[in-house]
Amino acid sequence: MADRAELNYPSGMADGFTLRIDDPLAQDLERRAEAAGLTREELALQLLQQNVINYDDYEWIGRDPRTASHEVYEGPSRPLSEARSEILAHLEDCLRKKT
Numbered sequence: 001m002a003d004r005a006e007l008n009y010p011s012g013m014a015d016g017f018t019l020r021i022d023d024p025l026a027q028d029l030e031r032r033a034e035a036a037g038l039t040r041e042e043l044a045l046q047l048l049q050q051n052v053i054n055y056d057d058y059e060w061i062g063r064d065p066r067t068a069s070h071e072v073y074e075g076p077s078r079p080l081s082e083a084r085s086e087i088l089a090h091l092e093d094c095l096r097k098k099t
Helices: 023-036 040-052 080-098
Strands: 004-008 018-022
Touching (some): 018 023, 023 040
Antiparallel strands (some): 004 018
């Protein structure tokens, strides 16, 4: 491994950038990513998102994901193509109620 590792983020995510980390940190990131079944870039992005995003900066449609229950739905289902218009109407209704 090189003296410094680089993690490149694609444009479209802000302006894109390269994050330079030292070799010991790169090796640790590589080990942890491999154990999680991810690339080091995927793991680094997940870690940044978990530690940089402030959930209070956002307006949530429905419940805040930090406090919402994550119940497993086991009822009947249908293809998205059949449910899409109903879902969009529900989202628009939620947005109207928030304003």
